[in-house]
Amino acid sequence: MKKVLMLISLICAFTTMSAQEGGHVAPECTEWYSPQPPKVQPGDKPGNPPSDAIVLFDGKDLSKWVSLDKDGKEVDAKWKVEDGAMVVVPGTGTIQTKEYFGDCQLHIEFKTPKPGPNNTLQMKGNSGIFLQSIYEVQVLDGEDNPTYVNGMVGSIYKQQAPAANAFTGTEKWQVYDIYWKAPRFGTDGVMESPAMITVVLNGILVQNNYILKGNTPYIGFPTYKPHGRLPLLLQDHGVPVAYRNIWIRNL
Template sequence: MLKLTNGLLALSLLAAGFVSAQEVEPTTPEETEFYEPKPPKVTPGTNGSAPSDAIVLFDGTSLDNWISVADSTAAKWILNKDGSMTVNNRTGDIQTKQNFGSIQLHIEWKSPADVQLEGQHRANSGIFLNGLYEVQVLDNNNNDTYVNGQVGSIYKQHVPLAMASVPTGEWNTYDIIYHAPEFEKGQKVKSGSLTVIHNGVLIQDHVEIKGTTPYIGWPKNPVHGKGPLKLQDHGDNSRVSYRNIWVREL
């Protein structure tokens, strides 16, 4: 690397093509400073509330942003007086009316305080990014199951780095960074990724999405663009509740 103390000489050599910018060592602080583009101003939320540039998907007042996955009719889950919604058993999964690509997602969930059932049947639900890639919701407190299907797993793909659940019946928080996969000419050219923070604890660290997250079979990679955020009705009286759901498009 050239260290040129004469700024004019360095500029002349750069302009003539004799050296590249990477070969010229800066000699003043100003040469490594830039002022554009300026990042947009975002006002943070407080206590998990949405920042100023977020899209609020559920604030506890209605299910207007959600539809049934099965037939696109109005979502049939239970709207609670405390500003949450609860899975209405066997009414089916729900998804957002709006489609998204890469996002930052904030979502809060809890299992019912009165424990019922065991293993994968205890407060089982799931959060599907792009409608395809599941982050598992499950009550694993004193309830072991297969670790690539436990709470906080990328279902059947990535075991969480820690089990960070709060006591059964209390509210958990997931903060998720999702980068969508990329496709060209009918083929995946770049895998997607997921980062998950569970109650302030990093449990998935920019892990590769290998494909869809089926219960049976290997991951598949269907070509897709943007898709909905989907919440699962597992069909076994899971009684999982959700609140305070918002996203920031990336």
């Protein structure tokens, strides 16, 4: 094999010189055979984790998740597990992964509950998925909910409205597939490149390579502060939103 590759290299060197003189390049000169990409086995059903995924919740327990107490110390997550889903227990606080992530592919499914009389607009099925603990993809009930569009389901919170409302209904499982490129910071925290995200909701592209302007605060404008790999965070916004089938791939 090595001899074959050496021969191809010699042919390419000759044909490249020929091309510079008006000739043609051999097709082999624009082909390469290494390094070989790793073999990844897809999930046995659409939405199931592939062979290289890190399963963050499989319907059984919260062993991959923690909460933080008032002093910032890790404690057991206080959300409940029922019927193969983990459910926000309002008032217990956000939860975050024990593991830290950067660039990633994230699959996560959520279900918003039947709203109470006071659960309207931003209190109707509200939670949030925070990439690297900082950048929020909004979780919200999108059925008959005339809230601000850069805070609706599928939005990058307070930055970018979704291209479509792909929400299928209250008390129905919704599917997010999120592709995240983390921001890069160089010497002295100087930004080298901003974060970028693609979001697919229920098979519909709702964020197409959106370049983030910074974090996603409720009050004020987005800014960047230098950071590295950080946990994935799920928000307690006072509503018992359910999550299931959560897995992530490092990219």
